[in-house]
Amino acid sequence: DAKTTQPPSMDCAEGRAANLPCNHSTISGNEYVYWYRQIHSQGPQYIIHGLKNNETNEMASLIITEDRKSSTLILPHATLRDTAVYYCIVRVGSGNTPLVFGKGTRLSVIA
């Protein structure tokens, strides 16, 4: 079973920041938070991951609370192409445990 809880859907106006929350209250000390997204008719695509510190890359920013029980993925300037299902996954950083996906959040970016 997925160890995360996400809202089923969200809307965001084009050009605005999209903030996608994720609860992972049972996260273990050695587990990372990973974010993937799945655009319609494509396979999931890695976005970003983090352990404790906030992270930023060219796609998004990841804010992890100090107690690590929740996190937020931020798309700073959402575009129509960011419309997708976003999955938050917790897992150890290496090792052969398969990724376990939940249902994710369906983000709709509206013009």
Place this chain on the structure above:
Amino acid sequence: GAGVSQTPSNKVTEKGKYVELRCDPISGHTALYWYRQSLGQGPEFLIYFQGTGAADDSGLPNDRFFAVRPEGSVSTLKIQRTERGDSAVYLCASSLTPMTGPQGYTFGSGTRLTVV
């Protein structure tokens, strides 16, 4: 190739028939994963290979499902006596090694299987 290739992209079959779904991973990737995604759900793990061997097949739903990777590259997912409930998108992913973190997974676009 540049990415993970899955063929066919769409497959329609009759109930009771046998089907094979193919996955070509990224060259040099030793780990290969199969997932199944039903409508409105996240991908569900089926099996993963390290090289030629199935390292974890705990997600295969029953003995009608079988997968092989005889030369450690291309993998085939085989489904016998298909049922309407097998209709889903079957996704394949590869990574350099099983120890590679999830940031190193590359997914294909999937095969949409419809059993009528």
